[in-house]
Amino acid sequence: MLTFVDSVSEAVSGIKDGSTVMIGGFGNAGQPFELIDALMDCGAKDLTVVNNNAGQGDQGLALLIKEGRVKKMICSFPRQSDSWHFDAKFHAREIELELVPQGNLAERIRAAGAGIGGFFTPTGYGTMLAEGKETRIIDGRGQVFETPIHADVALIKALKADGVGNLVYRKTARNFGPIMAAAAKHTVVQVSEIVPTGGLDPENVVTPGIYVNSIVKVA
């Protein structure tokens, strides 16, 4: 069921200790900073977080990691010039890392939303990231079996929502939003604008409202 909530704290209130949380964004584009701040304030811990990166600088996901609230990161690119909070936790062995090639990460998320039990992909075949995984030769190419990534909650950012939760995004801020919205049991979206039902051209809707549970407008 879709609800429109008044505050980001209400929007993230379903996140419990031990939840798996998908967080949209690639770099700063599409990162739901306000929702991440609310997650910080709500106190939930032992989280498994799915994001492309593992926090940058001293904001958002980086702070969640710094405060020891993230038990495990599932991501493709944790190490950056400003990922010092993740780096410190990793070297102290206080955070678990599941490193996934970026396209496999995206497809595993997509698979979860699409009800797919897994898939074979050439990406990663013959590398250390395929160690211990089932492999097959398909159409003459080595391929690796990858499983879906499900989540309890997804926190994403879109540009606009209409009254039934249809979403449109803006430029490369779209990134993981549509697939995370489908993969999570409960999808929370922060938007810049809410328009009346009928206010979005159905031909241009990117995420249909069926995937969306909670919408909050962020100034």
Next chain:
Amino acid sequence: MSIATSIQTSGMPLGRHELAELVARDIAPGSFVNLGIGQPTLVSNYLKPEQNITLHTENGMLGMGPAAEGDDIDGDLINAGKIPVTELPGASYFHHADSFAIMRGGHLDICVLGAFQVSATGDLANWHTGAPDAIPAVGGAMDLATGAKDVFVMMTLLTREGASKIVDACTYPLTGVGCVTRVYTDKAVFLTGPDGVQVRETFGCTLEELQELVPVPLKAAPAVAG
């Protein structure tokens, strides 16, 4: 005719900008191309409008334009290196799963990547030094290596210590197996594949001098007609 005279040899090793210019010239008109982070990005400076090249960025865009400056900087419009860029007429946006389907599905003609090592049979190592304390970060490197029809590598031939980065077998962790088709270096252009390493042209050295530096057997590539 000796082997050495059957390939083009020019006087000086190439600088990184000259190398980028050479790669740009070798990209066929109408190609869909992904340029990796770092040195490969320089290639875009030398693509000519008449080549009609469409650039893909894996964070979800085709038709990427040059880096954004001044008022054109938009936090929602960045490339895979998280640098603000611009959109060209005809650009399109898509989500991450579609973007990597474009790659994995073999729809990109060429990707250009940096490398630590390339093996004689085109194995690529470019994501991880394997050092015990290094935090591994792969990003889209494995997807790019696996997906594009042609994988071009741009790198210096030698490490700072003087070791060849073209090797019999990679000692760094692999990014992809048998995926590299061409290696552009300051000293030569190499063609890699199941049949071993061929040299298309050299810069500032002969094929014999190049062979002294590279620990795998080199042969001259068949001359290209025209």
